Amino acid sequence: QVHLVESGGGSVQTGGSLRLSCAASGGTFSELAVGWDRQAPGKGREFVGFIGRTNDDTTYAASVKGRFTISRDDAKNVVYLQMNSLKPEDTAVYYCNAGRKYYGQGTQVTVSS
Numbered sequence: 001q002v003h004l005v006e007s008g009g010g011s012v013q014t015g016g017s018l019r020l021s022c023a024a025s026g027g028t029f030s031e032l033a034v035g036w037d038r039q040a041p042g043k044g045r046e047f048v049g050f051i052g053r054t055n056d057d058t059t060y061a062a063s064v065k066g067r068f069t070i071s072r073d074d075a076k077n078v079v080y081l082q083m084n085s086l087k088p089e090d091t092a093v094y095y096c097n098a099g100r101k102y103y104g105q106g107t108q109v110t111v112s113s
Contacts, residue, residue: 002027002102006094009107012086020081020107022096030074032099036081038092038109048094051079064090086111 008020035050049060051070058070069082079096093106
């Protein structure tokens with residue numbers, strides 16, 4: 001069983017940056033791919049990106065590619081989502097998941113114009 005906790009959300013202005021963290025406890029986190037999804041108010045959950053077992057194995061949604069970067073530090077059992085050049089349409093609750101089996105509770109990101 002892997003328990004995930006997201007943190008780092010908040011409110012920023014357009015063009016700002018935030019770094020979200022997904023901290024894991026229990027299980028074999030380092031062996032799992034970790035993904036980020038988001039859900040905006042009134043919309044369905046949207047894929048943001050994921051990272052495989054190494055930092056060079058990443059995939060991003062077209063809407064965030066070039067602005068967001070996912071990395072992992074397995075020594076700390078943490079995966080990061082660095083978000084730059086934020087836009088109002090990035091406003092959502094961001095969720096991490098491990099292996100599409102374990103999910104965190106989400107963290108709110110609000111980008112104002």
